[in-house]
Amino acid sequence: MSIDPYHAVQREISSSLQAAAQLRASYVRIRNMAVREDNEELVWARNELKATLAALEADLEDLDESVKIVESTDARMFGLDDMEVQERRRYVVHVRKEIDNMRAEITSSAPRPSSRPHSPYPERERAQPMEEDHQGAWAREEQQLMIREQDRTMESIAGTLSTLAQQAGLMGQEIVEHNELLDDLERGVDQTDSKLSDAMRRMRKFLRQSEEKGSGWCIIILIIVLTILLLLIIIL
The missing domain is CATH 1.20.58.90 (Methane Monooxygenase Hydroxylase; Chain G, domain 1)
Incomplete structure (x- = not known):
């Protein structure tokens, strides 16, 4: 300091x-x-x-x-x-x-001003x-x-x-x-949050599609893919 x-x-x-x-x-x-x-x-x-x-x-x-x-x-x-x-x-x-x-x-x-009287002692x-x-x-x-x-x-x-x-x-x-x-840290947090939100949105969409088709094996594949995506997000 x-x-x-x-x-x-x-x-x-x-x-x-x-x-x-x-x-x-x-x-x-x-x-x-x-x-x-x-x-x-x-x-x-x-x-x-x-x-x-x-x-x-x-x-x-x-x-x-x-x-x-x-x-x-x-x-x-x-x-x-x-x-x-x-x-x-x-x-x-x-x-x-x-x-x-x-x-x-x-x-x-x-x-x-100095007003001195005449001195009797000139010396x-x-x-x-x-x-x-x-x-x-x-x-x-x-x-x-x-x-x-x-x-x-x-x-x-x-x-x-x-x-x-x-x-x-x-x-x-x-x-x-x-x-x-602080600005750099805030931008990094925003980017990570955006990626995570996008992955969750895709997962929910895929689950809905899988439920409609009754494809259980697709769910397993989706879980594996999402796990890989989450690992990549954490690493990046």
């Missing part, structure tokens, strides 16, 4: 969702520090988060399609019960809601841009690490989904072959 890869795909999508949440946290941190909306680090973080959500949503669509296939057919054909199918549907809805929330935050958010004011540069470099490095990890996860998900599609195709082919075998 084929192994259901759903749970492996679910774990991989959950891992990707966590990576997206980390990117979102980095984006929010940079947004809170940024003064202008066209800040280079902010734009980069926003674009990376958008790309991550787009890839995650594409994988979720594939998983949703597999759930729809199970919902539209008999779940027992896949070794599942109704509760398991409902749980899979709830998971898809949950992930989609998380993606929508992150995307809504990206489209509705804007950097908060500290000059040191702050350098500290922000270090923080930005650290944030970019962190996001690059998460993106590389996410790329590896996406490749694994793609392989698992491909396996799922192949297994679904094999299951469909097996069902078609079983239906063909």
Whole structure:
């Protein structure tokens, strides 16, 4: 029996969702520090988060399609019960809601303007841009690490989904072959029944003719012939 890869795909999508949440946290941190909306680090973080959500949503669509296939057919054909199918549907809805929330935050958010009073310590004011540069470099490095990890996860998900599609195709082919075998068996039974009915009809006709003529020896010959016919039918 084929192994259901759903749970492996679910774990991989959950891992990707966590990576997206980390990117979102980095984006929010940079947004809170940024003064202008066209800040280079902010734009980069926003674009990376958008790309991550787009890839995650594409994988979720594939998983949703597999759930729809199970919902539209008999779940027992896949070794599942109704509760398991409902749980899979709830998971898809949950992930989609998380993606929508992150995307809504990206489209509705804007950097908060920073209004700082004049500092009596100009040396500290000059040191702050350098500290922000270090923080930005650290944030970019962190996001690059998460993106590389996410790329590896996406490749694994793609392989698992491909396996799922192949297994679904094999299951469909097996069902078609079983239906063909059942059709052949039904045709064979019909042919045998037809031959047997024809032989019985001939026997009854011959018996009636023999009774009318009073030919006992014909009855014996008929019995022998019918016995041979029945043996031939059974052998064929």
